Amino acid sequence: MVLISQRIFLETIKKYCLAHEIAIEVRSGGWLVIMTRDTTRRLAIGYDVGLNSAVAHQVANDKSACADVLALAGVAAIPHTLFLGAKLSKHIPGSDSLEAMQRLLDQNPHGLVVKPNEGTSGEFVIRVTTRAQLETAVARILAAHPSLAISPYVEIADEVRVVLLDARALIVYGKTRPSVVGDGVQSLRALAQASATAEQLKTITEDFDAAALDAIPLAGERRLLNWRHNLDAGAEPVLLADGATRDACVALAISAAQATGIRFASIDVVCADGAWQVLEVNSGVKMEALGRHHPALVEAAYSAALDALFT
Ligand SMILES: Nc1ncnc2c1ncn2[C@@H]1O[C@H](COP(=O)(O)OP(=O)(O)O)[C@@H](O)[C@H]1O
Numbered sequence: 001m002v003l004i005s006q007r008i009f010l011e012t013i014k015k016y017c018l019a020h021e022i023a024i025e026v027r028s029g030g031w032l033v034i035m036t037r038d039t040t041r042r043l044a045i046g047y048d049v050g051l052n053s054a055v056a057h058q059v060a061n062d063k064s065a066c067a068d069v070l071a072l073a074g075v076a077a078i079p080h081t082l083f084l085g086a087k088l089s090k091h092i093p094g095s096d097s098l099e100a101m102q103r104l105l106d107q108n109p110h111g112l113v114v115k116p117n118e119g120t121s122g123e124f125v126i127r128v129t130t131r132a133q134l135e136t137a138v139a140r141i142l143a144a145h146p147s148l149a150i151s152p153y154v155e156i157a158d159e160v161r162v163v164l165l166d167a168r169a170l171i172v173y174g175k176t177r178p179s180v181v182g183d184g185v186q187s188l189r190a191l192a193q194a195s196a197t198a199e200q201l202k203t204i205t206e207d208f209d210a211a212a213l214d215a216i217p218l219a220g221e222r223r224l225l226n227w228r229h230n231l232d233a234g235a236e237p238v239l240l241a242d243g244a245t246r247d248a249c250v251a252l253a254i255s256a257a258q259a260t261g262i263r264f265a266s267i268d269v270v271c272a273d274g275a276w277q278v279l280e281v282n283s284g285v286k287m288e289a290l291g292r293h294h295p296a297l298v299e300a301a302y303s304a305a306l307d308a309l310f311t
């Protein structure tokens, strides 16, 4: 698999290996990296440098399992209830129950977020408030993924990513969602088209109906173009200054890392109703979007991981 977006990750590995007299072989367009120093051999695949155990990696990738592990460890986390698609559900009665999904909808007046249980980058993360929307979202996700997870929708005021290595925070940044400011004349659609990227515009047409796009925001009114915080969908990373918020995010992320037994991870924490909770644990540390703003920081974080790998 060729991943053009992997540039900073690969460049850092190459630079590190050159400086540390480590022989390196890159295959599959950068997807696979083999590093050798004397008798020490290390592999990297995708964004995984091999610091995490197979179990920690699997738990992190399984949104529902991860939420369960965190809840059982007493770490505040957004619940993710697992439902299975046709291929898996025949082994476990009730695991595909639309009625159970409907009960979650009944219990959550602000709606639900339905997403692939093993998804990344915000694809197929769908907010629903009605039974019809729920059924459509479930069908869309299960057409492409073997299972899905359902969470209560929460109004996220801030989402922060903590990049951790062995309970040490390497980088902490907030994610600012794309938005426009109204002028009292132009429609939301016109404002978005004038400022948003093609990628952002794609999600806008999925999230907003025609009436919402044609409405004219008031002069000075700020409107979000995406309720999700994915950097791939146009959110911008903003480094967090030292202070109480940063400390709270780091402490929560460290508890999540300890509960899941993960060493090198990017952990997303969200503030909703004034309380911080874990949204997800990512075992692959992907920092391409951040690298465009802060290349030196990203290089230092990957170098720290490589130091851990070669000691
Ligand atoms: N329960 C939820 N309530 C509100 N927003 C959510 C919820 N779950 C996810 N989101 C939003 O959607 C984005 C993507 O969801 P996430 O669980 O991180 O999936 P992915 O692994 O695809 O990034 C998050 O960054 C957040 O902004």
Ligand SMILES: [Mg+2]
Binding pocket: 120, 121, 122, 230, 268, 280
């Ligand atoms: Mg995410």
